[in-house]
Amino acid sequence: MANITLTVNGRAQTVDVDPSTPLLYILRNDLSLQGPRFGCGLGQCGACAVIINGAAVRSCVTPVSAVKGAITTLEGLAQNGSLHPVQQAWIDEQVPQCGFCQNGQIITAKVLLDKNPNPTDAEIRAGMAGALCRCMTYYRVQAAVKRAATLITGTPATGLPRRSAENAETGSKAGGVA
Amino acid sequence: MTTFTNVPKQVEEILEHWNGGVSRRTFLKGSGLLVVSLGADAIAGPFATASAQAASPYPDIDFRQLDSWIVIHQNNTATFYVGKTDCGQGTGTAFRQMMADELDIAYDKTTCIMGSTDVTPDQGGSGGSDAIQTDGWPMRRVAAEARRVLLEMASARLSVPVNALAVSAGVITVKADPSRSVTYGDLIGGRRFNITLTGNNVDATTGIATVKPVQELKIVGQSPQRYDIPAKVDGSLKWAVDMKVPGMVHARNVKPPFAGAKLISIDESSVNGIPGFIRVVSRGNYVAVVCEREEQAIRAARQIKINWEKPLTPPFPASDDLFAYMRSATPTSSQKPSVTGDPDAALAGAAKIVEAEYDVPFQGHTAFAPAHAMADPSNGQMTIYSNDMKSYGMRSGVAQFLGIPRDQVRVVWMEGPQAYGRTAADDAGFEAAFLAKEIGRPVRVQWMRNEETGWDTKGPAFTFKIRGGLDASGNLVALDYNARAADFYHLGYNEPETVLIAQLMGTRRAKPAAGNASAPSDMYAIPNRRTAGHVVSMPLVWETPLRTGNLRDPNGPQITFAAESFIDELAAAAKADPVEFRVRLLTAGTTDDRGFKRARSIAVVKAAAEAFGWDPRPSPRSIGSGPSASLGAGNILTGRGIAYSFRNQTVVAQIAEVEVNRQTGHVWVKRLVCAHDCGLVINPEGVRRAIECGMLHSLSRALHEEVRFDAEKTTGVDWISHPTLRHADTPAQIDVVLVNGDPNPNRPDLPHYGAGETVCKPLLAAVANAIYDATGVRLRRVPFRDARVLAALKAARV
Numbered sequence: 001m002a003n004i005t006l007t008v009n010g011r012a013q014t015v016d017v018d019p020s021t022p023l024l025y026i027l028r029n030d031l032s033l034q035g036p037r038f039g040c041g042l043g044q045c046g047a048c049a050v051i052i053n054g055a056a057v058r059s060c061v062t063p064v065s066a067v068k069g070a071i072t073t074l075e076g077l078a079q080n081g082s083l084h085p086v087q088q089a090w091i092d093e094q095v096p097q098c099g100f101c102q103n104g105q106i107i108t109a110k111v112l113l114d115k116n117p118n119p120t121d122a123e124i125r126a127g128m129a130g131a132l133c134r135c136m137t138y139y140r141v142q143a144a145v146k147r148a149a150t151l152i153t154g155t156p157a158t159g160l161p162r163r164s165a166e167n168a169e170t171g172s173k174a175g176g177v178a
Numbered sequence: 179m180t181t182f183t184n185v186p187k188q189v190e191e192i193l194e195h196w197n198g199g200v201s202r203r204t205f206l207k208g209s210g211l212l213v214v215s216l217g218a219d220a221i222a223g224p225f226a227t228a229s230a231q232a233a234s235p236y237p238d239i240d241f242r243q244l245d246s247w248i249v250i251h252q253n254n255t256a257t258f259y260v261g262k263t264d265c266g267q268g269t270g271t272a273f274r275q276m277m278a279d280e281l282d283i284a285y286d287k288t289t290c291i292m293g294s295t296d297v298t299p300d301q302g303g304s305g306g307s308d309a310i311q312t313d314g315w316p317m318r319r320v321a322a323e324a325r326r327v328l329l330e331m332a333s334a335r336l337s338v339p340v341n342a343l344a345v346s347a348g349v350i351t352v353k354a355d356p357s358r359s360v361t362y363g364d365l366i367g368g369r370r371f372n373i374t375l376t377g378n379n380v381d382a383t384t385g386i387a388t389v390k391p392v393q394e395l396k397i398v399g400q401s402p403q404r405y406d407i408p409a410k411v412d413g414s415l416k417w418a419v420d421m422k423v424p425g426m427v428h429a430r431n432v433k434p435p436f437a438g439a440k441l442i443s444i445d446e447s448s449v450n451g452i453p454g455f456i457r458v459v460s461r462g463n464y465v466a467v468v469c470e471r472e473e474q475a476i477r478a479a480r481q482i483k484i485n486w487e488k489p490l491t492p493p494f495p496a497s498d499d500l501f502a503y504m505r506s507a508t509p510t511s512s513q514k515p516s517v518t519g520d521p522d523a524a525l526a527g528a529a530k531i532v533e534a535e536y537d538v539p540f541q542g543h544t545a546f547a548p549a550h551a552m553a554d555p556s557n558g559q560m561t562i563y564s565n566d567m568k569s570y571g572m573r574s575g576v577a578q579f580l581g582i583p584r585d586q587v588r589v590v591w592m593e594g595p596q597a598y599g600r601t602a603a604d605d606a607g608f609e610a611a612f613l614a615k616e617i618g619r620p621v622r623v624q625w626m627r628n629e630e631t632g633w634d635t636k637g638p639a640f641t642f643k644i645r646g647g648l649d650a651s652g653n654l655v656a657l658d659y660n661a662r663a664a665d666f667y668h669l670g671y672n673e674p675e676t677v678l679i680a681q682l683m684g685t686r687r688a689k690p691a692a693g694n695a696s697a698p699s700d701m702y703a704i705p706n707r708r709t710a711g712h713v714v715s716m717p718l719v720w721e722t723p724l725r726t727g728n729l730r731d732p733n734g735p736q737i738t739f740a741a742e743s744f745i746d747e748l749a750a751a752a753k754a755d756p757v758e759f760r761v762r763l764l765t766a767g768t769t770d771d772r773g774f775k776r777a778r779s780i781a782v783v784k785a786a787a788e789a790f791g792w793d794p795r796p797s798p799r800s801i802g803s804g805p806s807a808s809l810g811a812g813n814i815l816t817g818r819g820i821a822y823s824f825r826n827q828t829v830v831a832q833i834a835e836v837e838v839n840r841q842t843g844h845v846w847v848k849r850l851v852c853a854h855d856c857g858l859v860i861n862p863e864g865v866r867r868a869i870e871c872g873m874l875h876s877l878s879r880a881l882h883e884e885v886r887f888d889a890e891k892t893t894g895v896d897w898i899s900h901p902t903l904r905h906a907d908t909p910a911q912i913d914v915v916l917v918n919g920d921p922n923p924n925r926p927d928l929p930h931y932g933a934g935e936t937v938c939k940p941l942l943a944a945v946a947n948a949i950y951d952a953t954g955v956r957l958r959r960v961p962f963r964d965a966r967v968l969a970a971l972k973a974a975r976v
Contacts, residue, residue, distance in 0.1 A: 096411070
C-alpha cells in the first residue's frame with residue numbers, strides 16, 4: 001500500500017492503496033465517482049475513459065501509480081453549473097438508450113473536439129472508433145458530435161447533423177397514412 | 179422501530195432522482211400514515227397496513243388499490259408507480275405521457291417510479307415489447323379513474339354536477355364560472371384515494387372510468403425529451419453498479435475453464451495471502467472469491483488454483499462443425515407441422531423449384547458491461563440492487579433459491595447496461611444474494627468480460643431448409659419450410675433451479691424445457707404451405723456456456739433471415755421486383771385479423787419503398803442489358819434489399835442499401851429505411867431512436883456476431899475475439915417512417931402496440947438481399963464477415 005495523491009476534477013485527494021491498482025477502482029470505490037465505469041477491464045470499450053493531459057485514457061488498464069497529471073471525469077466536464085457543449089448536444093440529440101457506455105462516448109468526443117473542433121464525418125468515425133455501444137446509439141452519437149461542434153465553434157459543422165426523416169411523417173399524431 | 183442499514187436513504191435518493199419529484203416518503207410523512215426514518219421499511223409503500231409492515235418487511239403491493247399506482251401531492255404534482263423496467267428505450271417517459279394525459283395533469287408535473295418490488299405493483303418488469311402494448315392499458319385506466327374520482331370530489335366541493343366542470347392541467351374549473359376552481363393538490367394532496375379497483379390480474383386492472391378517445395389525447399403523440407437522459411450525461415445518475423452500503427464486500431466468480439468441468443479441489447493457500455482476502459465460497463462446481471476491495475477480488479479470482487476434471491465426452495461440437503451436427507442430430511422434439519393445401523403435390527407440379535439452406539449461429543447478449551448485482555442481507559431481510567429487467571421474478575426466484583419467505587426479499591431495480599431478454603443479470607442477482615447470505619455482509623458481485631461474453635445466455639442457433647415452387651407465371655404456389663433450433667433446453671427468467679449458480683451447484687430440472695423453433699411471421703397468401711420446426715440438443719445440457727435464453731424477439735431475427743432471404747430468392751427466380759413480388763403475395767390474400775395486419779403489412783412495404791425511392795427491377799442489379807450486362811467494373815458494388823415481418827400486431831418493412839468491396843469482402847450498409855406501424859405512437863422521437871438502435875443491433879448480428887467455440891469452451895471472450903458493431907459501421911443515413919396503416923386511421927380506440935422487437939427481425943435478410951442485389955451472390959450463413967463474403971465472391975468469380 002502507498003499514499004498516492006490524485007487531482008480529480010480540480011481537487012487533490014490522497015488515497016492509501018496498492019499502487020498497481022487500476023485507476024478505475026480508485027475513482028469509483030475510493031473517490032465515489034460514477035462517470036467512469038467498468039465495461040471490459042481490457043481497454044477495449046471506453047466505458048472507463050477519463051481525460052488526463054488532454055487525452056482520453058482507459059482508467060481500467062492504467063495503474064494508479066502511472067497517473068501523471070490532473071484527471072477530469074464526466075462529472076468534471078460541466079463548468080460553473082453549465083453543461084459542457086458536448087453534454088448539451090447529447091441531451092439535444094437525445095443520444096442515450098440505456099446510457100451506460102455514454103461516459104466513453106462523451107469523453108472521447110470531448111477530446112476529439114478539443115483537438116479538432118470541426119471534424120468531418122470520416123474524422124468523427126476515426127476519432128470515436130474506440131468507444132463501443134451495445135444499444136447501438138452510434139448514429140445519434142455521430143449526429144451529436146456534429147451538433148456539439150456547432151455549439152463550440154458557433155458555425156455549422158460540415159454537413160448537417162443527420163436525422164431520421166421527420167418530414168416523411170404525415171398525418172395525425174398516430175403516424176401518417178402511408 | 180426496525181432499522182436495517184442506512185440503505186433506504188440511498189434508495190430513496192435513487193427513487194427521487196428525477197425531476198425533483200416529491201417522494202413517497204414525504205407523502206407518508208404528510209399523510210401521517212407512517213413515520214419512520216432510516217429504516218428499510220421507510221419506502222415499503224403506504225399501502226401496507228402497519229401490522230402487516232411489522233410482520234413482513236416487503237408485502238406485495240396491491241394492484242387493486244388506486245393508491246398503489248398514483249400519488250397526488252399537495253403542490254399539485256403526481257407520482258406514478260409502475261411495475262415496469264426500462265431497457266433503455268425511455269419507456270418511463272412514455273408511461274408518464276399516457277398517465278398524465280388520462281389524469282389531465284401537465285407532463286412536467288409528474289414523475290414515474292419503476293420496477294422496485296416493494297413500491298410498485300407487479301407488472302412483471304420488462305419483456306416482449308409489452309410495456310406500451312399491454313401494461314400501458316392498466317396505467318391509462320387507473321389514471322382515468324383518478325381523474326374521475328377527483329372530478330367527483332370537486333363536484334362535492336364546488337356544489338356543481340360533474341358535467342358542469344372542466345379539467346385542465348390538474349385544475350378543475352366550473353365551466354359557467356371560471357373564477358371558481360380547485361386543484362388536484364387541494365382536493366387530495368398528501369392523502370389516499372382509498373379507491374378499490376377491479377380486474378382478475380394486473381393487466382386487467384380498471385376502475386369505473388373509461389380511457390379517452392385518441393382524439394382527446396394531448397400529451398400522447400408529443401415528444402417530450404426523456405427525463406432520464408440529463409443524469410446519464412452529467413454523471414449524476416446512480417446505477418446498480420454504483421450501489422454501496424457500509425460493510426459491503428466484493429466478490430468475483432471463478433468459472434470452470436471448460437464446459438462440463440468438475441471441481442476436484444481448491445488450493446486456498448494460493449489466494450489467502452492476498453490483502454483483503456475474506457473467503458473462498460464454493461458449492462458443487464460454483465466457486466467465488468470474496469475480498470474487501472474490488473481489485474483484490476479480481477486478483478484472487480485470477481490467481482486461485484483449482485483442480486478441474488474434464489468431462490469424458492465433448493460438451494458440444496466446435497462452432498465450425500455446428501451446422502453439420504445440427505442437421506444430423508435426432509431432434510429432441512418436433513412441432514406438429516402446420517399445413518395449408520397440398521404442398522407436396524404443388525411442388526411436384528411446379529414449373530420451377532427453388533431450394534436453399536440457411537444457417538444462423540448462436541449469438542450472445544454480451545451486455546456492454548458484465549452482469550452485476552449487490553445484495554444486502556442485514557436483519558433477516560434480503561435486498562438486491564439489480565438492473566435485471568424482471569425484478570419481480572428475481573424476488574420470487576431468490577426467495578425460493580435461498581429458502582426464505584418472499585416478503586422478506588425485495589429487488590430494487592436500477593439502471594444498468596441493458597441487453598434484451600434473459601441476460602446474465604438474472605444469474606448475478608442470485609449469486610449476490612447467495613454470497614451475501616453465506617458471508618453475512620452486503621456483497622457486490624460482477625462478472626468479468628470473459629465471463630459475460632463466454633457464459634451469458636445465447637440466442638439459439640438455427641439451420642433451415644426451404645423449398646418453394648413457382649408456376650409458369652412466376653407465382654409462388656408452394657412453400658415447404660423446415661427449421662431446426664439448437665434450443666434444448668431454453669432458460670426461463672429467474673428460475674431458481676436453472677440460474678447458472680443453481681446448475682453449477684448440481685441442481686437439475688426433472689424435465690428440461692423443450693425449446694422452440696417457431697415459424698415465419700408474414701401475411702403472404704401461399705396456397706400450399708408446410709411449416710415444420712424441430713429442436714435439437716447439444717450433448718451437454720447443464721452447466722454449459724451455450725445455454726439458450728430469450729435474446730431480443732427471441733427467434734425472429736434468425737427465422738426472418740431465412741424466410742425473407744428465401745422470398746427474395748423466389749423473386750429473383752421469377753425475375754420479379756422484390757417489392758412487387760411481396761406486394762403480390764400480400765394482396766393475394768383477402769382475410770385479415772382484428773388488427774388489420776394484412777392491410778398494415780401492405781402499407782409498410784409500400785411506405786418503405788416510397789421512402790427509399792425504390793426503382794422497380796429484379797435483383798441482381800446489372801449495368802447494361804442482354805449478353806453485355808454486368809455488375810460494373812469498380813471495386814465497390816452497390817445494391818438494395820428489402821425484408822418485412824411482424825411481431826404481435828406491429829409490422830415493419832426495412833430496406834438496406836449496401837456497398838460491397840469486391841477486393842476485401844467488406845460490407846458497409848450505407849443507408850437504412852424502416853417503415854414501422856405500431857398503431858398509436860406515444861412518443862414519436864423516442865420510437866425513432868428505439869427503431870434506429872434496434873436496427874443497428876440486428877446489423878451487428880448480421881455483420882459481426884457469432885459465438886465461437888472449440889469442442890470444450892467458448893473462445894470469444896472479449897471485443898476482439900467476439901466483435902460487435904462499431905462507429906465505422908454506422909450507416910450514413912437512417913430514415914424512419916412511422917406509418918398508420920389502419921384502414922380507419924382515425925378510429926378513437928386505435929391501440930398502441932409494442933415498438934421495439936419487431937425492428938430486429940427483418941434487418942438480417944434486408945442486408946443479405948442487398949448484398950445479392952449488388953453482387954449476384956447469395957449469403958446464406960450469418961454473420962457476413964469480410965472473409966466469408968470475400969470467399970463467396972471469389973467462389974462466384976465476382
